[in-house]
Amino acid sequence: MDALRNVQRTEPQKSMSSFSFTVEAECSESWARAGTIQTAHGKIQTPIFMPVGTQATVKSVTPEELRGAGAAIILANTYHLMLRPGSRLVAEFGGLQHFMHWDGPILTDSGGFQVFSLGHLRKLSEDGVAFKSHLDGSAHLLTPENVMQIENELGADIILPLDICAAYPCTYDAAKEAMERTHRWEERAWIAKEDYQSEQTLFGIVQGAFEPELRQQSARFIGSMPFPGVSIGGLSVGEPKLEMWDLLKYVTPELPKGKPRHLLGVGSPEDLVIGVGLGIDMFDCVLPTRVARHGGLFTRYGRINIKSARYRTEHGVIEEDCDCYTCRNYSAAYVHHLARTGEQLYYRLGTIHNLRFMLRLAGQLRAAIIAGLYPAFRDNFLELYTPTSEQVRENQRKKWKAARLQ
Ligand SMILES: [Zn+2]
Numbered sequence: 001m002d003a004l005r006n007v008q009r010t011e012p013q014k015s016m017s018s019f020s021f022t023v024e025a026e027c028s029e030s031w032a033r034a035g036t037i038q039t040a041h042g043k044i045q046t047p048i049f050m051p052v053g054t055q056a057t058v059k060s061v062t063p064e065e066l067r068g069a070g071a072a073i074i075l076a077n078t079y080h081l082m083l084r085p086g087s088r089l090v091a092e093f094g095g096l097q098h099f100m101h102w103d104g105p106i107l108t109d110s111g112g113f114q115v116f117s118l119g120h121l122r123k124l125s126e127d128g129v130a131f132k133s134h135l136d137g138s139a140h141l142l143t144p145e146n147v148m149q150i151e152n153e154l155g156a157d158i159i160l161p162l163d164i165c166a167a168y169p170c171t172y173d174a175a176k177e178a179m180e181r182t183h184r185w186e187e188r189a190w191i192a193k194e195d196y197q198s199e200q201t202l203f204g205i206v207q208g209a210f211e212p213e214l215r216q217q218s219a220r221f222i223g224s225m226p227f228p229g230v231s232i233g234g235l236s237v238g239e240p241k242l243e244m245w246d247l248l249k250y251v252t253p254e255l256p257k258g259k260p261r262h263l264l265g266v267g268s269p270e271d272l273v274i275g276v277g278l279g280i281d282m283f284d285c286v287l288p289t290r291v292a293r294h295g296g297l298f299t300r301y302g303r304i305n306i307k308s309a310r311y312r313t314e315h316g317v318i319e320e321d322c323d324c325y326t327c328r329n330y331s332a333a334y335v336h337h338l339a340r341t342g343e344q345l346y347y348r349l350g351t352i353h354n355l356r357f358m359l360r361l362a363g364q365l366r367a368a369i370i371a372g373l374y375p376a377f378r379d380n381f382l383e384l385y386t387p388t389s390e391q392v393r394e395n396q397r398k399k400w401k402a403a404r405l406q
Helices: 003-010 063-068 079-082 087-092 095-100 112-117 142-155 173-193 211-224 241-254 269-277 285-293 325-331 332-341 344-370 374-384 390-405
Strands: 020-026 031-037 042-046 046-048 075-076 104-108 120-124 128-134 139-142 205-208 230-232 262-263 282-284 296-299 302-305
Touching: 003 095, 020 344, 042 046, 042 344, 046 344, 063 344, 079 087, 079 112, 079 142, 079 241, 087 142, 095 104, 104 120, 104 296, 112 128, 139 142, 142 173, 173 205, 205 211, 211 230, 211 241, 241 269, 269 282, 269 344, 269 374, 285 296, 325 344, 332 344, 344 374
Parallel strands: 046 282, 075 104, 205 230, 230 262, 262 282
Antiparallel strands: 020 031, 031 042, 120 128, 128 139, 296 302
């Protein structure tokens, strides 16, 4: 316990890390802010959307295409990479940046979320979580300590500690138990990370399931730890969106203003616009790239299905005044044709458009905050944009789940 008390007294570690965060503008009517995160691999202007590269690749696009779409930082999944190709192999190649030829900042999650959603025969104890790989049934153990080692080998700029994502819905007692154990694990992770003389920045994770009081408690606890940034986990796990927004109202006021806030696994266009007003700086989600591969492309009016017959003869582009590679060069009719025939090029063109849409939206939000116009921007956007309904989302989730099990 003495060691833990020392941790709480320690100021954020600045000596080893080039990480910093500055807030440049704040909205007077909401919690929106614009800032800059500095990392060893470059700076990130916030608010930002982070494309997800699960297997050390953002599916179907090259790092050059990512840059072209305006990506400043990407996320990679520890769970998938520790199983394949293995973190030690990635370390032999000099870390993820060298392995995948992306020279910008990278964030790796802890693997916890995937263990709870993909792993089989999980056994949770104070020590950590034992599970069997969804790929070959091999046995693995993740502890707060060995996750620090694995993420050190992967070599991302920002890393996350092992946490427990409580089920939705769950009882108050189960939520409390998961949160308290997560807090103990995060203290262990902070201590374990000290063994690695790296430039990596360890964020804390706020949990507490859907209990406002626990969320407040977790935000206060994690906010007072020396983590230079905070991720908010355990949301977007099947709950209605309104519930998620409501909970954030309890979390944000408890967090220190000087640390960037990351909302884990959240990122539809409307999520970005609303989340920014609730004080979130960083978003990540597979949604924009995943729906693109299924034909769902974003426009300011909502998500369209490019496979729909109405685009067969469309001479115009997917989204008027979109500056992405796809919209600069191809008609909606051509993209429709590629999507309908299942051509490889479609996956690339669709993905590029959706990524650019999200990154342009993040840039527009930033400009609006700096200009003092965020509330008007949010209201205009939400008036034009028709979100995909909860029912449609639920059906899609089921389809993807079924496809994954085959
Ligand atoms: Zn476009």
